[in-house]
Amino acid sequence: MKALSSLSKYLGRYDDWLEIVKKYQLKWSSGGKSFKVFKSIFDSESQGNNLELMIKWIKDVSKVLPSEYKNILLFNTITGLRPNETQKALYLIKSKEEEYIDKDKGILKHYQFPTIFLRQTKNAYISILNKDILEIARKTPTNEYYYNSLRKKISIRNNFDMNMYYCRKVFATYLRNKGIEPEIIDLLQGRISSSVFVQNYYRPNINEIITKKIRPVLDSLLKELY
Template sequence: MKQNCNDKTAKVRYNHSIRYMDYLFDESKVHELLTYSTDKRLHIMKALSSLSKFCGKNDEWKLILKKYNITWSTANTTAGEYNLMFDNVFNNGYLHMIEEVRKLIRLLKPLGKSNIILFNVLTGLRPQEAIDSYNLLLSEKRDFYLSENKKLLQHYKYPDLFFRRTKKAFISIINDNILSLAGENKTPPLTYNSLRLFTNRNKEQFKMSYCRKIFATFLRNEGVELEIIDLLQGRSPTSVFARHYYRPPMEKFENIRNKLSKLYNMINEK
């Protein structure tokens, strides 16, 4: 049972449930969950929650978690996780990420696959979302996917691709530079694994996740409101103000469209 997950997430949950099923059936081992990082612990707990429902042990599983004070909250961040967070901020900063992305573009350019990296930077999507979006623009669905004025990518029209339980993408602002990256030429659909494996074979790190961070940092440095950045990156608003009251004027989107040209030139800088 996929439980409103896409195929990739369902496969990850299945693999995690098989690997860590001892925690569900052997209570003496469940305390080991506390030794993992927050992200890994949550992935394991999601998988075991699904498995417990399938096995009819969900009530027992909840009692075990309560007994050992294992929560879904991310508030109990460890000192090691804080160290990693600040290390990423100061040692893997904005300029470092830009240089790594430029390096990735140079590596993929001979294969004719470098445009997807720049496309990801300029849309700010999650890597798999960017690949799905790029492939849609290369398909016969291109015209339906684009808004009538060709200024927006309408991800909401493809909920199976862009709407997951906790991660969604609604729209992306685009301009002529972005559209030119996914031209009319027909190429085989790109996949995340093909890009990653090629990069690893060339002994380079595959840092496609930097694209989304560069997009958000660039727009924030340009004075764009967090609420708009969250909208463009598919984060559902959590505050009452953003959810019920904030209605940005359309002029702001046109302003961002112009700023994306600046970002395009920045990444393409020789």
Template sequence: MDNGNDLNIIDKEFDKQTLPANQISTENKESKKSQENEVKWDSYKKYLLSRVSKTTASNLFRYAKQYHYILETKNASDLQLLTQEKSIHVMKALSSLSKFHGTHDEWKKLIEKFDLKWTNSNYTNNTFFKIFNPEAADMNKMIHWLKDTIRQLPNKYSNILLFATLTGLRPSECWHSIRLIQNNKDHYVSKDKLLHYQYPDTFLRRTKKVFISLVSEQIIVIAERADIKKPYPQLCKIFRAMNLSMNMYYCRKIFATYLRDKGIEPEIIDLSQGRIPKSMFLRHYYRPDINEIITKRIRPLLDELMKELID
């Protein structure tokens, strides 16, 4: 990892995305100025980059740099002025910064004192409306977007979308996976599986993980014919230039929804996309015949989905 370049990227991102602080209390504004020079920001950047991705490091850094005074003043009242979603992002940054400083116990006391919450109380409501909102993208709309986009894109780019849909990978994972298939196939591909866990630094991240993906020979060919020389942000620019909407996040949703609609158990879908539910059932009791599920149920479904997308 080139930490020098990564640190410059984080600096630029912070300069562009510094958050407005018009709601910060007068007392905390003064403390923020007085404490600014006490934080070893360069060391903190390196600390972040050694533990999380560049994007996550950039987000944590900019929130920590704006709200670090909360740790110094031991006054978290400003967090109560933020939306719950934004407050959670700031709390993650302050938690990381407190671990870096060795003051995490004090941060935990601050959370308790100000009754700060790590979860979004609107989570259940938001989930309900995402599913039942008639204007939201349902399976038919997502499939329509994908098929229409594939028809308009050159094959070298449409293959990226196909691969992402048939594996259920996140965009960044998709790029890494295609690169490994093209450059290190013998070590990465094992019959009908992609062995992501062989590359823990890439695929087993702190909060986002993926262990294996189920594939067929056709899916491997799709990956081999994909062009990933341009990173995801540049591909987005190509979409805009072609007047196409970039909804690559649909691909992962299509994968999960299609398998669930066809009767695949949620636990299997979660495992295939890197989610490990904290359920007693999964941890201690659920032991299915994975090979049978792969060969007799999932692989035929992926073949059906691929045929539907390219016909």
């Protein structure tokens, strides 16, 4: 992009170049960020956050937590939601079940509540649901300050590091290791790629993918967490 920017100035077409950058949402990038991602993947075991170690943390912490807090960790991991989204999802399951849950498709319809789940940078569109996950949610009391309470029980009372972000990482890594496409994982975690492929061509049978591929994987993950 630096070379194109310089060329546009040389040709006297810099304004046209800026229009192209704006139209196609082009962004500058540096090798530093790529190297940081490489290090986080390559050194994940030594840093204690490869898949096996993250699952172990969830299981070890769950053993010392009251059931309602254990359920929050399980729900967070199986849905792949962010902690604040989990809190809101648990509330909506109990207060607006008919609007929020599509029982035929077995999903939570976050997109039906755009002021809650569709934000400027972080979104949630849908989460996959089954009877076990729904039962976990129904047994979990809604608590406006549950994250702070959970942090105290994990790190202060039981001397564990507060690694709740592992839940979302486990969801994504486990699904990818089981062959789920990155585009689908991104969708389930509230990201839509700006690539030409996704924006213009990728149109899978999402209901079939959920039923035949993702549900069995999530069932397997839930068993590993118990």
